[in-house]
Amino acid sequence: MAVSMSRKRSKPSRKLEAREPACSCFTTLCNFLSRISAAIFLLFLIYTWSSFSTIITGKVIHVCVSSRKLNNLYCLSAGTHPTFEIPISIKNSSSITRNFTEHANFSTIPYLISSRGAADINKDEEVANAIKVVEEQLQLHRSWRSDRKDGACDGQGLYVYDLPSKFNKDLVGQCRDMVPWADFCRYFSNEALGEPIPKLGKRWYQTHQYSLELIFHSRILKHPCRVHNADDAKLFYVPFYGGLDVLRWHFKNVSGDVKDSLALELLKWLEKQRPWTKNSGKDHVFVLGKISWDFRRTSESAWGTRLLELDKMQNPVKLLIERQPWHVNDIGIPHPTYFHPHSDDDIIAWQLKIIRSNRKNLISFAGAARPDAQDNIRSILIEQCTSAGNGKCQFLNCSSGMCDEPESIIELFMESVFCLQPPGDSPTRKSLFDSLVSGCIPVLFDPFTAYYQYPWHLPEEHVKYSVFIDQKEVKQMNVNVVERLTSVSATETENMKRYIVYELLPGLMYGDANAELEKFQDAFAITVNNLFERVGRLE
Incomplete structure (x- = not known):
């Protein structure tokens, strides 16, 4: 049976930890105070909990107030638990x-x-x-992974639709009003990389995790295989900022028809384009900078839009920071991190720095407890971490505002051997990629956090770069995570760290808008080259 959950949350802090999920409250129980300054913003959540097997119906969920699904400021993600x-x-x-x-x-x-x-x-056969x-x-x-290098177009052109501005630029223009307590505009500066972070050095920016659509668009406009004649193209990119579209409705009391209006207009526009009709969109790609759940509104919840449930959206490839595992044309690609190299030298310098970093903490966890979520293991992890003694485990309590700045997260991860990455309201975390970019071995508790998400950027052999501990074992108190990680040998640890730094790291970062990479392929290059490989299989 399907499950929906409502969670109690306190007032959002002005800046919150990267990548933690959202919560929701019932319209009849919530009074939303909009468009007032962050200093006085206050929303009282009245908490109503249904049993695990109950479907919540009838009342429309209009407000999601912060946990940490949004990077640094607020949270906006799935209104009900994915x-x-x-x-x-x-x-x-x-x-x-x-x-x-x-x-x-x-x-x-x-x-x-x-x-x-x-x-x-209980239905083991169906699950298996x-x-x-x-x-x-x-x-x-x-199987769509490609060995091609950037610039080796081989007659495969990339066409970028020049959409009416209401589908992208006009959405960016609403950056001051997307949510009532935050100004997105500073995140959309520097071609969506955000403002520089001098403390972390060159190429570090206050990148918002939901900036992927803008970052990708900026890069693809400069791709060497881009063509301006659709007849010369094999791959078609639709620069629709669907994530920003859905984001602007999260905190507004509007109908589903209003939320879906722009997506429906887009499809009407595409249906008039010959390349779209020629192959029914199979050679088209969308980049959506939020989780798949936000685009799959159902009758049980008013959250998000129906974009990815529309019949005409089934054939194109959808690139998302979190895929829906049952949809073969949903493909997960990395969350944007704060580091955006311009050259090979930038990557090499960072590799040398983190491979030599003094990792004085065996384990760290940057996050917040979820006391209202009875099935979440965070409280157990926090208790095991804080009671470990001998400085084995460092807990950065994000509920107290200690994760306000990216520097605190990155510096903690650079000083840690293992970084705990439990799921929140959805399986994936931006923090997973922050830890990998910092050379910290992620400890995962749910295979949906990474193993079933990012086939182009993470290897099938997950033991090369991560440690897996079944969250059921943690929940049942059958394992102490600190003790388990203490038992990992120095050789295993060193092998994982070197694999992360030298093999994985370059392909997990998005270079800046004018990146000139020759020795390495970043996350963007890997994605586009694999898309070309995939579209070549359609012929």
């Missing part, structure tokens, strides 16, 4: 590799795989089959 439902087609399909498009339109049945993993499900299909999808995605 659930991964097993599609009917998965139960009856033996393989997806025959034709990846035949599984694009998944209908769902009310069997839930929660973001806490499959262990809570579903996980098998997800893994097959990831193998398919990995």
Whole structure:
């Protein structure tokens, strides 16, 4: 059965930790005080909790008040807890590799795989089959990996639609009013990299995690394979800022029709374009800078838009910071981090710095407890961390405002061997990529946090770069995480650290808008080259 949850949260601080999830409250119980300064902004959340198996219906959720799904300031993410439902087609399909498009339109049945993993499900056969299909999808995605270098276009042109400004630029122009207590405009400076962070050095910026759409657009306009004649193109990029579109409605009491209006207008516009109709959008790509859940509104929740549920949106590839695992054309790509190299030398200098850094902490956790979330393991992790003694584990309490600045997060991760990365209201965390870019080995508790998300940027052999501890074991108090990590040998630790720094790190960062990388491929280059490989398979 599908599950929705409502969570109590206190007033958002002006700056909050990178990448933590959102909460929600009922319209009938909430009074939203809009457009007042952050200093006096106060919203009292009245908490109503339903049992784990109850579907919340009837009342529309209009307000989501901060935990940490947004980087540094506020939170805006899934209004109800994201659930991964097993599609009917998965139960009856033996393989997806025959034709990846035949599984694009998944209908769902009310069997839930929660973001806490499959262990809570009694229908073991369905779950095992579903996980098998997800893994097959990831193998398919990995088959599209390309060895091509930037500039080796080989007759494959990239066409960028010149959309009417209401689909992108005009949304950026609303940066002061997206949410009532924050000004996004400073994050959209420097071609969406944000303001510099001098304390961390060159190439470090206050990059907002929801700036991916703008960053990608800026880079792709300068791609060497870009063509201006659609007849010369094999790949078509649609620069629709769908994340900003959905973001602006999170805190406004508007109908679903209003939320969906711009997406529907976009599809009407695309249907008039010959390249779109020629292949029904199969050679088109969208970049959406929020999680898939935000674009899959259902009848059980008023959160987000229906963009990715629309029939005409099933064929294109959708690149997201968190994919919906049952949709083969959803592909996860890294969250933007704060580091944006311009040259190979920038990457090499950073690699040398973090491989030599003094990691005085064995373990660290930057986050906040979730006392109202009975199935979340954060409180257990915090207790194990703070009681470890001998300085083994450092806890940075983000609920007290200690994670206000990126410097505090990055410096903590640079001083730590292992970084705990439990899920929040959705499985993924920006903090995962912050830890990897800092050379800190992530400790994961849910395979949906990374292993089922980023097939182009993270290897299938996750033991090369991470430690996995089943959150069910943590929840049942069968494992002490600090003791478990203490038992990891120095050789294993060193091998993982070197793999992260020298193999993974370059491909997890987005270079600046004018990046000149020759020895390395960054996250953007890997993504575009793999898209070309994929579109080549369609011919």
